[in-house]
Amino acid sequence: MRLDQLPLHRQSRIASIDWDGLSPREARRLRELGFDDGVAVEALHRGAFKGPLACRVGRMIVALRRGVAASVIVEPA
């Protein structure tokens, strides 16, 4: 399942990230914010009208747009 489709408050884990589908800038920022295979992730809030997504990654809360979240594949924790 993709991170942008993940129901809220379901404990999950990052299975893989489609790094090639992201711009180099986006990929680096995503890495810096702690996105990586195997990291715990949970969707927390969704902005209205397809607005951004807030999710917990490790111990950090990160906001990102859904287009980027679509590159993150998650699996149940």
Next chain:
Amino acid sequence: MNPAPMVALVGNPNAGKSALFNALTGARQKVGNYPGVTVERKVGRMALDDGRPLELVDLPGTYSLDPQSPDEQVTRDVLFGRQEGERTPSALVVVVDATNLDNHLRFVLQLVALGLPTVVALNMIDMATRDGLEIDIPRLSAELGVPVVPTVAVRKRGLDELREALGRAVGGGGKAVFATGEPGELSRLQREARRIASAVTTQHRQTNFWTQRVDKVALHPVLGPILLGVLMFVMFQAVFSWSQIPIEWLASLQAWLGDQAVRHLPDSMLRSLLVEGVINGVGSVVAYLPQILVLFFFILLLEASGYMVRAAFLMDRLMSGVGLSGRAFIPLLSSFACAIPGIMATRSIDDQRDRLTTILIAPLMTCSARLPVYAVVIGAFIPAKKVVPGVGLQGLVLFCLYLAGILGSMLVAAVLKRTVTKGGGGGFMMEMPKYQMPVWRDVALGLWQRAYVFLRRAGTVILWVTIALWALTSFPKAPNGVKQSEYSIAGRIASGIEPIVRPVGFNHALALAIIPAMAAREVAVSALQTVYSIDSGDDEKLGQHRLATRLRAAWPLPTALAFLAWFVFAPQCLSTIAVIRRETNGWFWPAFTLVYLFALAWVAAGITFWTATALGL
């Protein structure tokens, strides 16, 4: 004498770096800029326990040493001793959020690898305890190979221990060795960081963040925007209502100074310069200090509490509609106080094209300097009646002027993003820090710095402009029967401009007022005051009431409305243009801004004038 050793404070954003910097240096700090780049340089002095002085440099908060933004470039250059105007640090203090070790340790590992003497400040250790995290500090220190000191910067805890560890580190000396990072390096460090974090952290219970509770409301798709709207409403209400009393104090101080000067000095050129130019000119600007401080108070509070990022989250969808990101919201909000700090705040936008667009539209936000102009004209021409109970017509007009600026800026952004600043699209990705109680000392320090910058501007730019304006309108002396405002140098310049602005309903006095408004918008009021008082001969005591009466007699209503519309868009002050030049490193964008804003102002004033005339107002 050898200069004090320099110590650099480094860390991820939201690690509490600035709080630690303030706690270590107190008010002994200087804020400046690195040469050639638009990155703020904050330096403070501190003393070690044995009395040795240290110079502490607060580097911008960054996530890694890979230069992506100007901030990161400066951090890297300072650490490698390549930054112009900065010495190579003798030691590093790396600030780490104890509740977020998994992520922050990666940057620590990168920094430790530089080989400089390093001390890690394990900050916000109290929050970690509250969240049920126990951190094995000796083990962490052993894993990293550098001393680790637990601190709570906002409560000033752990500072003595930090100073002690720093004293030992500075003794050694060392030279940075730069190991080039290869792709995948970041992931390797990240894994290493996660391994260490989980090895040293014991989690006692599931963390129950306050943050999540608050975010349930603050980021709620329906309640969130409502809360943001209410906060903005309260903020703008407070800007007007809280500042009333201090503004009156300043006004009476100004009147008293003017009276004293009139009483004690003989009637002369000098007295006229002092009273009209200096006291009234500068005074009319300083009068807005309370409003600016109230606005900054709210902005600092929203930033320090962690809410600002939530506001950016909520606004991202809207901003993406015109091609910007939620990040642009913060600079644009600051621009309501003044475009200068707003434009400076765009430094946090890492995409250069988004940043440029934000800089270009920031002057369209109704800054507080436009308020005096709006206040005088609205007071003179818009009747103080109620539209519906509780909503006055004057307030409504003022609101519409703000709205016109916002809508105008969105329109301009949409056009710019499709033409000159096309491409880029940095997206929106940011860390949402935990909510925290703002530290009042830090808020007070921030307010003081803003007030200082504003007063320095009033004391220099605005002082000179008012003196120049006074001279230009006073000389040469008109012979009898000729109007001084037309005979003077300023009058002749205005006569040159008049043909351009006559189609949009501006008369000679207006043409004259918009020239000095280029230097500082609020001077337009004193310019009108000067023009109408110089002609009538009563130079010193023309109050705002009398000015309003004069304006009503001299301007038809369509002209007044056109003047308001003009001010929504046009005369950006020269300081703003200067800041745009500095932030974009060239003359092209400031020139572009000047031209497009003038064009927009002319069209807006024209449409207003022609419509109002056609409607027979």
